[in-house]
Amino acid sequence: MLALGVGLYGAEASARPAEAIRPPGALPEQDFLAACVRCGLCVRDCPFDTLKLSELGDNVATGTPFFEGRKVPCEMCDDIPCVKACPTGALDRELTDIGKARMGLAVLIDQETCLNFLGLRCDVCYRVCPVIDKAITLELVHNPRSDRHAMLLPTVHSEHCTGCGKCEHSCVLPEAAIKVLPHKLAQGKSAEHYRKGWVEREAAGGSLIGEQHQLPMRGLEDRKYGDTRVAPGYVPPSDAPVKPGGIDSGWKP
Amino acid sequence: MSAASHTQPAVPPAPTEASSRASVMTRPGAEAVKVKGWLRAHKWLLLRRVVQLGILVLFMLGPWFGLWIVKGNLSSSLTLGVLPLTDPYLLLQSVAAGQVPYKEALLGGGIVAAFYLLFGGRLFCSWVCPVNMVTDAAAWLRRRLGIKGGKVPSEYTRYWLLGLTVLASALTGSIAWEWVNPVSMLHRGLIFGFGLSWGIVLGVFLYDLLIASRGWCGHVCPMGAFYGVLNSAALIRVTADKRSGCDDCMDCFAVCPEPQVIRPALKAVAQDHPLILDKDCTSCGRCIDVCGKDVFRLTTRFDRSES
């Protein structure tokens, strides 16, 4: 009975989405819980005291290693001593390039408080990133509030982000607007059969269904394709009477 | 204490028998202290505590003083940067859960398993496991307070649990017993920090104190059962070779964490030789300590002599 209870409890607990950020090279969570013997040798060999063994009451399987980037991030050691220390393979020694570690994924989770999203220039998370300009970039977009400035939005790219937590650690706000989450919580997944037309077209060196006729766009006939800017005082060509659009268009079914 | 009424221990007069029995139950070994002196009557107990605490201190030197002789904990450790040791029971569960551990862990598990297989698996229980001190303390207090009764599960419960934890590991794909294991909770807690794990250790203490005499280590703990299996061919064994001198004071039964193992050797039940060969005997040597007649001593399993 006791064993059954323990087994069920264990199965239930490991079925919860893991919120812990594991050390570099950690196996997928389910395999990790089967492989890690909770010895703490990885913890001992981390020179920055990043890693901790969870205690009963932490929301992480008791005794397993994890870290909180906001407190002490992973410094992405070149020689990855934590992985070398692990005797069981719960931290996979296939990982030899720390840049390939995927401990979690940074997500700019609060766009209402991030200073850059407010149109200011903070950039701290971007500047501290060890994989700067690859894992995190500043994307320039028009600031609709002032209508004359740019916003430089910190944008994380899953292809390069290691989940080290340096960005979360350094966010200047009292509560970080950028946070590292386990991939399970941070990422969606496209359906297998989805194809992006523009990617396919690039790969094939041309449209797969023949070049398409570009239809003229009313009011933009004299512009280059893609140019939708409206000059001050611009009046559309007047050979057709200008009708109001949207709900005032007068169109009836 | 009523040792004063215990003047003729060899043939206690009938009227005082009940009270002397009661004294045996609360203070076994009083006779041995009188005959052998306190130190000799606690020799093996003291030695075991020194070894248990010494091993613990070896693990603590790192976190306390930065002296890294041993890193890790009982689950897996690295000594002086070269000697890997891993708990084979954990490895068994990990393998059952479908993992193939690296060779360090396999080597470490092999070394530990080979050592205990040779010398006796349950030496782990009496000489290494930190929970032993907790359950010994509970047993001592239970005797002192004269707590009786409760509900003791079958002594085979642990072997069922051993099988079930391995099965549960296979079914859930995780190291099942580590969700509760008080041994690693206590050891890891002391070295890396407890969180709420002390609650589990307290639970074991209270269980042994109030509900089941010697319940945890003698009946429930599947880790003890695992090391019990490794104990089947133990080299180090206790013999009752001077059993002819036994005066039936019952002190050894009162202190033994696995009292059922003594009878066959001491009373020649279903065996002729005086060796305690039962795999549940932890070779703790407490029976040697408390016997005023020096009936017991530690020896090897090949020594069947009787004197």
Ligand code: SF4
């Ligand atoms: S890579 Fe370095 S800093 Fe990061 S967890 Fe491992 S040892 Fe610690």
Ligand code: SF4
């Ligand atoms: S070294 Fe490996 S087995 Fe030990 S706690 Fe770290 S991940 Fe787990």
Ligand code: SF4
């Ligand atoms: S977690 Fe943050 S700092 Fe680390 S690689 Fe990802 S974006 Fe950069």
Ligand code: SF4
């Ligand atoms: S450090 Fe924080 S506030 Fe500053 S840009 Fe990054 S997420 Fe925004």
Ligand code: SF4
């Ligand atoms: S039975 Fe279990 S808890 Fe008791 S001493 Fe042995 S391993 Fe430790």
